[in-house]
Amino acid sequence: MLSMALATRTDRRPSLTRTLWASTIGKKTVMALTGLIMLGYLVAHMYGNLKIFFGPDSFNDYGHWLRVMGEPLLHEKWGLWIVRVVLVVAVVLHGVCAYQLSRRDLAARPSRYVHKRPRASYATRTMRWGGVILALFIVWHVLDLTTGTVHPGGFQPGRPYQNVVDTFSTWYGNVVYIVAMLALGLHVRHGFWSAAQTLGAGSATRDRLLRTTADLLALVLTAGFIAVPVAVMTGVVS
Amino acid sequence: MRLTLRVWRQPDPDTPGAMVTYGIDGISEDMSFLEMLDTLNEELILKGEEPVAFDHDCREGICGACGVVIDGEAHGPERTTTCQLHMRHFEDGATIDVEPWRAGAFPVVKDLVVDRSAFDRIIGSGGYITVPTGAAPEAHATPVPKPAADLAFEHAECIGCGACVAACPNGSAMLFTSAKVNHLGVLPQGAPERETRVLDMVATMDEEGFGGCTLAGECATACPKGIPLQSISMMNREFLRATVRGR
Numbered sequence: 001m002l003s004m005a006l007a008t009r010t011d012r013r014p015s016l017t018r019t020l021w022a023s024t025i026g027k028k029t030v031m032a033l034t035g036l037i038m039l040g041y042l043v044a045h046m047y048g049n050l051k052i053f054f055g056p057d058s059f060n061d062y063g064h065w066l067r068v069m070g071e072p073l074l075h076e077k078w079g080l081w082i083v084r085v086v087l088v089v090a091v092v093l094h095g096v097c098a099y100q101l102s103r104r105d106l107a108a109r110p111s112r113y114v115h116k117r118p119r120a121s122y123a124t125r126t127m128r129w130g131g132v133i134l135a136l137f138i139v140w141h142v143l144d145l146t147t148g149t150v151h152p153g154g155f156q157p158g159r160p161y162q163n164v165v166d167t168f169s170t171w172y173g174n175v176v177y178i179v180a181m182l183a184l185g186l187h188v189r190h191g192f193w194s195a196a197q198t199l200g201a202g203s204a205t206r207d208r209l210l211r212t213t214a215d216l217l218a219l220v221l222t223a224g225f226i227a228v229p230v231a232v233m234t235g236v237v238s
Numbered sequence: 239m240r241l242t243l244r245v246w247r248q249p250d251p252d253t254p255g256a257m258v259t260y261g262i263d264g265i266s267e268d269m270s271f272l273e274m275l276d277t278l279n280e281e282l283i284l285k286g287e288e289p290v291a292f293d294h295d296c297r298e299g300i301c302g303a304c305g306v307v308i309d310g311e312a313h314g315p316e317r318t319t320t321c322q323l324h325m326r327h328f329e330d331g332a333t334i335d336v337e338p339w340r341a342g343a344f345p346v347v348k349d350l351v352v353d354r355s356a357f358d359r360i361i362g363s364g365g366y367i368t369v370p371t372g373a374a375p376e377a378h379a380t381p382v383p384k385p386a387a388d389l390a391f392e393h394a395e396c397i398g399c400g401a402c403v404a405a406c407p408n409g410s411a412m413l414f415t416s417a418k419v420n421h422l423g424v425l426p427q428g429a430p431e432r433e434t435r436v437l438d439m440v441a442t443m444d445e446e447g448f449g450g451c452t453l454a455g456e457c458a459t460a461c462p463k464g465i466p467l468q469s470i471s472m473m474n475r476e477f478l479r480a481t482v483r484g485r
Contacts (some may be wrong), residue, residue, distance in 0.1 A: 013437070016481055023440055024410075024450035025477045108342045108409035108449030114246070114257050115310040115335035117338050117409055120454035127452065179317045194453040200475025 024104065025198070029096040030194035034097075039217065041087060052237055056161040063160040090140040095135060102128055118119040125188040130187045132174065137180035144173075168232035177229050185222035189214050239265040239325060242333040243278065243472055245260040246347050249283030255346065264399040266293060267326035270295060272304060274325055275336075291349040299462065305404070306350045307337040312401035312460040313346045319399060319462045331392040339400050341409035354400050357414060361398075363442035364435035367419040367427050386424045393421035397462040402457035402465075406469070408449030416445045416473035417465045423476055433480035451476055 018237070022025030049064075052059045070079035117123070140150065143164055149157025152173065155165045158227040192214035196202060201210065231237040239256050240263045248255025269277070272294050279289035293302035299322040308314035314323045328334060336350065380392075383394040396417035403411050419436045423426030428435070451470055458467040 013484070016484065019481050022444075023477075024444050025440055025474055026481070028450060029478065054344065103341075105408035105410070105449035105452070108447055109340060109407065111340055111341050113307060113310055113337055113340055114244075115307070117310040119456060124452065124454050188400065190453070195472040197453050197467075198474050200471055200478055202471025204466065204468055207468065238478075 014066055024101060027101055027203060030093055031101075032099045032198040034094040035191050035195050036089045037086065039096070039133045039192065040219055041083070042184075042188075043217075046221055049228050052161065052164060052228055053231065056159075059161045059164075064158070091135070091138070095131070097127070112117060117133050121190070123186040126183075126186055130183045133183045134180065134187060137176065137183075140176060141180075164228065165232055165238060168229040174229045174233060178226055181225045184225070185218040188221060189218035193215055223238055239263075239267060239328070239330045241265055241274075241331070244333065244335045245278075245292070245349070246337045246418075247349055248338075249348065250270055252349060253343055255349075256393070257337075265325055268296065269325045270321055271323040271325065277346070278461065281443075283453065291347075291351045291449050294321060300397060300407070302337045302399040305339060305399045305401055307335075307339065307404055309335050312339070312404040313399075313462050316332045317462060318463070319397075332339075340403035341400075341403045343409060343411070344400060344403060349368060352400070354398075357398050357400065357411070359446060360411065360415055360439055360442045361418065364431065364438040365422070367422060380426050383423060389424050393417045393424075393465065393469060396421070396461075397463060399458045399462065401462060403448065405456040405460035406449065406451075407456065408452055409447050410451050410457070411443050411446070411448040412451040412470045412473070413461065413465055413467075415439050416469040419473045420469055420478055432476070433483055436473065436480050439471075448464050454456070455478075 002121070015023070020029060048062060053063045067077050067080055070082075075080075143149040143166055144151050145160070148157070150165060151166065152170050168177070175188055193210055196210045196214075227238070239262070243260045244257045244262060246255050246414055247258045249292075260278060260282075262274070262281070263372055265274050265277060274291070275290060282289045284363060293303050295301045297304070302319075304320045305313060308320070308323070313320050315327055316323050327343040338344075338346050338350045338482060339352045339354075341352075341355045344354055347353050352355060393416075398414060400414070402413035403409055419439055422435060423432050453467075453470075455467050458469075460466065
């Protein structure tokens with residue numbers, strides 16, 4: 001009775017973490033969760049950026065508050081560092097999973113079709129390189145406006161308003177930022193939809209809502225972020 | 239109809255293949271795509287050449303044996319199997335490219351024939367329910383809610399042809415595996431093995447070298463049986479549920 005033996009087997013299975021990390025669905029789950037963490041951060045970041053339209057005092061005060069948020073429960077900058085650590089872990093896990101899954105995906109389709117035709121949407125096809133572009137952008141962005149290492153025209157700690165105006169007064173600052181934000185919009189458009197499906201939220205009745213939410217998030221984030229360099233270029237913020 | 243065919247010819251798995259051009263005349267628009275290939279093969283045999291090898295069986299669109307990529311699309315321009323695709327969907331004088339399924343897990347055996355036994359191993363790892371064989375049970379003994387029966391039937395329509403894998407840019411078998419997991423998972427008969435089934439079938443799917451899902455949606459577009467893309471999300475839900483429950 002081999003079949004009954006199969007039904008009653010009691011062999012041990014690997015742990016939850018191991019099952020997840022060893023499987024393609026598990027790695028995609030990690031990507032979905034870390035992606036949603038980063039997406040949540042981006043919404044807050046974009047919202048905070050818009051304070052620049054209320055003048056230098058409002059924006060600089062907000063910048064200072066980021067350092068003291070959570071007080072008195074948290075010590076100065078602790079809240080900031082917690083956010084930073086969570087984000088670094090999220091970015092690294094997201095990137096490692098993307099790299100491992102991409103290698104696997106490319107190996108699973110070793111030879112191409114002779115007859116080529118356009119496949120999938122632009123946002124879907126650009127996820128991998130778009131992700132690499134975003135990673136490079138983050139490095140530049142941190143060196144420019146957090147550490148000031150590559151900041152044009154003298155970085156002034158504690159005066160973010162002036163630093164932002166300086167960056168967007170250079171042509172390359174505008175180009176790099178705007179291109180990266182367009183890439184972000186495409187990445188979020190497919191990423192949010194894909195994350196929802198990976199986490200099992202997809203269904204015939206819900207898919208339309210999920211797609212609309214993905215489009216809306218992509219649009220609002222891109223427009224909200226790009227508003228700042230456009231405002232500096234047009235002199236609305238100076 | 240007069241057609242120009244460019245067909246992938248490959249004598250064996252280890253010899254590199256290439257597209258070979260054939261002219262063919264006198265094709266009726268009422269012929270199926272496979273009957274058109276039969277006509278080509280008759281001519282090749284009469285000329286003393288090796289006929290084009292391709293898989294086929296029922297030719298009724300229900301067995302899943304046939305399947306080639308036609309002009310870059312799995313099963314060609316219509317949403318059906320290659321055997322049920324008729325030549326009336328092509329222009330007279332057209333040039334048609336015919337290629338085998340392309341995936342690392344589906345190695346080419348010869349010409350248009352690929353080895354799809356990886357699918358059998360996925361099924362073997364959990365695509366069944368364990369019951370003692372014998373007389374058929376009383377049909378009313380196990381009530382099945384109508385929505386569950388409909389959902390199970392929708393997924394049971396999968397014939398395992400492999401078009402989803404062929405169409406996927408990642409050579410992923412997620413749509414196939416999800417059809418099987420969901421088919422049995424929603425039925426009371428499949429409930430006792432609900433967790434082990436999805437964990438084992440996904441593990442085998444990964445071991446066989448299929449790629450991961452990037453939600454490109456090509457699989458559901460190519461599927462001749464209309465297995466929806468939501469099936470993948472449904473299986474992801476099942477997988478995560480089984481992982482958390484610890485089977």
